[in-house]
Amino acid sequence: MSLGGRDLSETLEEFLGLCARAIFYLGALVVLISTGLLVYTCVAIGSDTSNVGQMADAVRNVGIFQKMLVVGLVGVGIGSSYLFWGAELLGAIQIMGAAALYFAPLYLPSIIGDKQTDATKEAYSALQLGGTTIGVIGLLVVIADVAIRIQQRMKTGAKADQLKYGKGIKEEAERQNVLLGKCWQLPFCRKFVRERCPIYLSRRTCWKELVGCMCEEQVIRGAMENKPIPKDELLAANYIPHNHKLTEAQKKERCYSCIIYNEHQKHKYKIMMPATVLTFVGVWVGLHGPLVEAVTALCEKINVVVHGATLGHSGNFKPPEFFVESMLGVFMVIGLTYAMKVIEFACFKIKI
Ligand code: SF4
Numbered sequence: 029m030s031l032g033g034r035d036l037s038e039t040l041e042e043f044l045g046l047c048a049r050a051i052f053y054l055g056a057l058v059v060l061i062s063t064g065l066l067v068y069t070c071v072a073i074g075s076d077t078s079n080v081g082q083m084a085d086a087v088r089n090v091g092i093f094q095k096m097l098v099v100g101l102v103g104v105g106i107g108s109s110y111l112f113w114g115a116e117l118l119g120a121i122q123i124m125g126a127a128a129l130y131f132a133p134l135y136l137p138s139i140i141g142d143k144q145t146d147a148t149k150e151a152y153s154a155l156q157l158g159g160t161t162i163g164v165i166g167l168l169v170v171i172a173d174v175a176i177r178i179q180q181r182m183k184t185g186a187k188a189d190q191l192k193y194g195k196g197i198k199e200e201a202e203r204q205n206v207l208l209g210k211c212w213q214l215p216f217c218r219k220f221v222r223e224r225c226p227i228y229l230s231r232r233t234c235w236k237e238l239v240g241c242m243c244e245e246q247v248i249r250g251a252m253e254n255k256p257i258p259k260d261e262l263l264a265a266n267y268i269p270h271n272h273k274l275t276e277a278q279k280k281e282r283c284y285s286c287i288i289y290n291e292h293q294k295h296k297y298k299i300m301m302p303a304t305v306l307t308f309v310g311v312w313v314g315l316h317g318p319l320v321e322a323v324t325a326l327c328e329k330i331n332v333v334v335h336g337a338t339l340g341h342s343g344n345f346k347p348p349e350f351f352v353e354s355m356l357g358v359f360m361v362i363g364l365t366y367a368m369k370v371i372e373f374a375c376f377k378i379k380i
């Protein structure tokens with residue numbers, strides 16, 4: 029639909045962009061102010077707990093700053109996700125920001141001094157709540173990003189601009205699509221070529237022979253001219269054309285940008301994806317005990333390092349069970365999403 033010469037969807041997109049920018053910058057401002065006020069509360073509040081009225085005021089203020097921080101982070105999370113959607117590091121930066129807030133009680137006392145008052149405890153838990161808020165958004169962003177990529181790759185495989193051979197060729201009406209099948213078991217093998225194709229008649233695979241119907245004119249010409257080829261597999265193999273003008277590497281390069289090989293890669297991807305998920309689930313269930321121990325040891329190690337760096341100011345941190353399980357869950361989800369990105373890279377960029 030057109031609105032004063034402009035497409036309605038463009039206007040809507042622009043409006044949403046403006047809203048996202050406003051939410052992002054306002055949210056960032058609120059986060060800066062509330063974090064600053066929370067840290068200031070920790071600095072300014074005295075260790076003297078006898079002034080009950082002042083402490084109660086400080087605790088009340090921390091409650092307000094906490095609400096500001098959470099609302100601001102939701103704004104930053106939603107705004108940045110809209111504005112930078114698709115950027116490789118979006119989710120990772122959000123999760124790093126979450127970690128910086130969540131682990132504030134570990135490193136902040138070394139900088140501003142450790143005061144064990146009700147107000148400082150509340151302030152630290154407010155920062156941790158903020159970390160959890162942006163962490164959940166970051167995690168959802170990473171999961172959604174990977175899920176959308178998987179869906180697109182399953183459907184189209186490599187991006188259209190990477191394909192040169194067979195571009196625009198439609199799938200056959202009587203298509204067959206055998207998982208990890210040979211070229212003639214895939215949807216782009218055209219019936220009229222196949223019946224006179226030496227690759228099919230010899231029951232071989234074009235990308236293994238480095239010659240096929242999308243890249244060698246001779247294969248198509250043979251089919252058009254109805255050139256007779258023996259039905260016997262061994263004899264038909266003698267009719268596979270050889271191109272001596274190109275090197276092996278050049279021929280492989282042709283396959284990497286061919287619609288048929290792309291289909292083959294899609295099949296590999298479709299197998300590797302669930303296999304990776306199952307492997308992660310298997311490791312999670314099968315090695316749950318050692319993994320919990322490893323995460324617990326990691327948390328304690330971080331605490332020892334921080335404890336040393338703060339000359340003993342930060343206190344001993346004993347990670348509760350729920351915390352360790354949550355951390356393990358977060359590590360597994362992040363590990364899985366990045367493993368999927370590696371598979372995508374392997375199948376569609378370097379084309380293993
Ligand atoms: S080279 Fe082409 S026509 Fe021949 S079998 Fe393979 S996909 Fe079919």
Ligand code: SF4
Pocket residue numbers: 193211234235236237238239240241242243244282283284286287288289
């Ligand atoms: S470029 Fe490779 S995959 Fe495509 S038809 Fe030729 S040999 Fe087969």
